Amino acid sequence: MAIRTSSGTISKARRLLRRGREWLPTLCLACHRPLCRSYSLCRECEAELPWLVDACDHCGEELADPAASATCPRCRLDPPGFESCYAPLAYLPPVDKWIVDFKFNANFASGYVLSRILARAMRIRWSDGKRPDLLLPTPLHRSKLRQRGFNQALEIAKVLAAETGIPLQARSLRKSRATAPQTRMQGARKRSANVRSSFELESRQALGNARRIALVDDVVTTMSTVRELSRVLKRAGVEEVEVCCLARAGP
Ligand SMILES: [Zn+2]
């Protein structure tokens, strides 16, 4: 496993992660009752989360009519450039608040709970033998990384790597151009233009012989970012790109 980021960022993230983990076996993140589990969410509260059950097998978005087809009408018309996108949860309360807390308030405890839920879902999903060769976190531009102090996608990918045994490569993709937040962009065309050519493959060598890649992110909303990353990877010869994220939001 090769994780190479600036040492300052890594040590800060580790410090924050340790701080978050200190209280892990004590209180449920949702109901605040004491619990004894390897992550801080009780089984009752976990059952109440907004699970995505009937999702499109391509884009992972909730299907309006699951009985009609396993693929949503949009993906049937315009298939995304990657093989699949999967999220166990919908970006709804309390998941949305936990992700915001994780990203913007460095609440690593909530990030860890959601990452463990994702890791368990992916272990089941990958148990059919279609395991990716490598996990790649969505990169942050260096200015954003400096500002935030950590890359949330990398923190999620670390949990996924530890729980599944799949190697993680944190430095093969690079965000070469800072972009406006996708949430401020109106319309698919503008969102797509916003991220176009903003990612680069820093090192093809770092991908080794990986043919199947899992891109790891916190939330997928418009798919423009993961489409662009997938394009970069496929241009470099990667055969299959699967996206996995904590939660899926509608565009
Ligand atoms: Zn609870």
Ligand SMILES: [Zn+2]
């Ligand atoms: Zn779809």
